[in-house]
Amino acid sequence: MIVELFIPCFIDQLFPETAFNTIKVLEKAGCRVTYNPEQTCCGQPAYNAGFWDEAKEIGQKFLHDFSPDRVIVSPSASCTGMIKNAYNDLFTNTMVHNRCRAIQGNIHELSDFLVNILKKDYFGAELEGRAVYHDSCSALRECRIKDEPRHLLSRVDGLELVEMKDTDVCCGFGGTFAVKFEAISSAMAEQKVHHALEMEADFIISTDSSCLLHLQGYIDKHKLPIRTMHLADVLAHGWGNI
Structure with a gap:
């Protein structure tokens, strides 16, 4: 195709x-x-x-x-x-x-x-660790995507996928919302990251880089033991060049 x-x-x-x-x-x-x-x-x-x-x-x-x-x-x-x-x-x-x-x-x-x-879900990806998936507002509410990323992640060798509390709640980015309402936006990021940490996750994975940038900013500022990854980066992880 x-x-x-x-x-x-x-x-x-x-x-x-x-x-x-x-x-x-x-x-x-x-x-x-x-x-x-x-x-x-x-x-x-x-x-x-x-x-x-x-x-x-x-x-x-x-x-x-x-x-x-x-x-x-x-x-x-x-x-x-x-x-x-x-x-x-x-x-x-x-x-x-x-x-x-x-x-x-x-x-x-x-x-x-x-x-x-395509009806394909396995790409030989490997990623060691525990992860939570963050449902971005756009993915869940505009594209009706919920099970698809989880299904793909379940087929990644070495990765344990767990569900965190309020996984479908906004991370606080929202484009200009993060600028106009900085305090609220930061508090929402804090809540999201700490829900992930409660699950002892190594990674927060999502379909949207904007959400991940926002969350990674909070993580970096507070030097927390977790990091964000885009779904595409996970699916291409561990099998090198093709």
Whole structure:
């Protein structure tokens, strides 16, 4: 299967290794990955901040950077959810209505694509330790993803997956929320990290780098014995180059 890869701004700028690991996992799953270097943002930051005109302009570029006829895969539930849902507000009954609907139907978050479309769950990954999975708001509520990442993680050799308290509660990032309401955001991160520590976890794993950046910031500040990992990085861990 030929798939188009969408790498969100956050991963492109801060976690490029996650992007390369996404390609490795997709190729190991038997896909041929194509990447359009002209791609930029999906428009989510502007949309969430209330600047819908600017979000629409960015979204129009996105719709023309990707094909309406091919599967699109992204290692971000947040950006996938933006396209699947918020683009309804921006492009319903516009000149790009049909193109938008086609792309909305073709875009998938990584775990959703692997489990539900390809029906593949084992990639030879190895990671020693105990982990908790954090349900990001976008994954759970916008993409309806819950069991898929857990199923993939259950097939990682050496990894013990346990459930922490309030796993589906927000980590406190929320984009500009973390800036506008810093004290609340930090308290939510503290709660999430300490729930993970209560389970004696070595790792907090999620589908969204933004959540993980937020949580890792709290972990680093307080020098806590735990670290965050993106799902794609876990699935590509332990089997080296392919």
